[in-house]
Amino acid sequence: MNKNSDLWLPGLACTPSPNFDDRPGDETVNLLVIHNISLPPGVFDGDAIEAFFQNRLQADTHPYFREIADFKVSAHLLIRRNGQAQQFVPLNRRAWHAGISCFQDREQCNDFSIGIELEGTDECDFEDAQYRSLVNLTRQIQQIYPAITPQRIVGHSDIAPGRKSDPGPHFDWARYRAAL
Numbered sequence: 001m002n003k004n005s006d007l008w009l010p011g012l013a014c015t016p017s018p019n020f021d022d023r024p025g026d027e028t029v030n031l032l033v034i035h036n037i038s039l040p041p042g043v044f045d046g047d048a049i050e051a052f053f054q055n056r057l058q059a060d061t062h063p064y065f066r067e068i069a070d071f072k073v074s075a076h077l078l079i080r081r082n083g084q085a086q087q088f089v090p091l092n093r094r095a096w097h098a099g100i101s102c103f104q105d106r107e108q109c110n111d112f113s114i115g116i117e118l119e120g121t122d123e124c125d126f127e128d129a130q131y132r133s134l135v136n137l138t139r140q141i142q143q144i145y146p147a148i149t150p151q152r153i154v155g156h157s158d159i160a161p162g163r164k165s166d167p168g169p170h171f172d173w174a175r176y177r178a179a180l
Helices: 048-053 063-068 128-144 173-179
Strands: 020-022 031-037 077-079 085-087 093-095 113-119 153-155
Touching (some): 077 128, 113 128, 128 173
Parallel strands (some): 031 113
Antiparallel strands (some): 077 085
16 A cells, blocks of 8 residues: 555545544554444434534534534544445544553554444444444455454443443444454
């Protein structure tokens, strides 16, 4: 892969976020982090997630948005409830999804990870279409980054325990891993 060319997965809607930068040095991507998101919390529709990742979330449109409107965050990919996926950051760039994080004594997981957001919450089950899309995307990512083995696919809660709880107790890890 040419280090200077951005890596966008074919067939996905591209919704570029400005919230990314280059990975440090010759960093090897070897971790996949699964998240969940809904904006406002518990609402599954609209363009608030895209607006949030593109720094155009209108703080006055929902009380919760006042708390987060100035945050600069992104993920590489988002999978909607219907299984539709979109990409915000090229896979070879560092998306700002993990925050303060640590995996196997390595801090700053954004440096060496891919972040996938599932539209959902800790309080609800994820949809069959989301699992199908997640498995498909994971396989594509593993073709590009073979160091992402099953042991190196984790939840946000695994790399930021006590601070983050996603993808939450309703994410079926056994189903996901078996499908891979």
